[in-house]
Amino acid sequence: MQRWVLSAYLAEIRGSAIQRLELMTSGRYQLRLTDEGGRGSRNAGLGLRVLDAYTGDQREISSLSGGETFQASLALALGVADSV
Template structure:
């Protein structure tokens, strides 16, 4: 009788730990592992910071959110992103954004990551930001809004480096490194950037 009771207790405990393991490994609904659940909490925080900038760059049109439902195949369970479009009043996949809108969302997320890192590192700031290309996908108004956001970062004391072939940026950039191709190789000029 005592052996049966001990066996029943051990079996109940084993089932409990098996359930905990299954839940932590994402083998139970909603099929999101503990690791992905924690990452999605960070992603939500990143989206909160990113949305402030994305709102500025898109005139308030878009807002990012974490999509916690299980994705097809489960590969990104809990870590999907969606975009809410104020114009249509609907949420949609981020893959439906245009090239320029994708750049704006990506830049906003990168800046959101920097903000979250600073908030979790006891106020340690990332003082430099380098953006490589992407500006060519923006129309002139979106380009101005993106540059306004980058200027606000600069005014806040951050160093912002841009790598771009977009001539329209010359009006907003005072100092830079310009690489010019010639028939004998490229030349490099450092200093003031003159408008086109």
């Protein structure tokens, strides 16, 4: 139950964050929710990946450069602020 609630909050936050990240990256990146868990299945449904519009591929957030990671983190933080 708790995982479902967290997943619902994350979906709401992602909705705000995706708009901000697209604006910051001129439409290159979008945040995507995944069903994959980080470690084991405890985090199932709480994963995030990045869709790269230049390549059409989804990739791990950890594969972003330092500046891109900063933009993704900032977009998520602003998404949290928008949702609160």
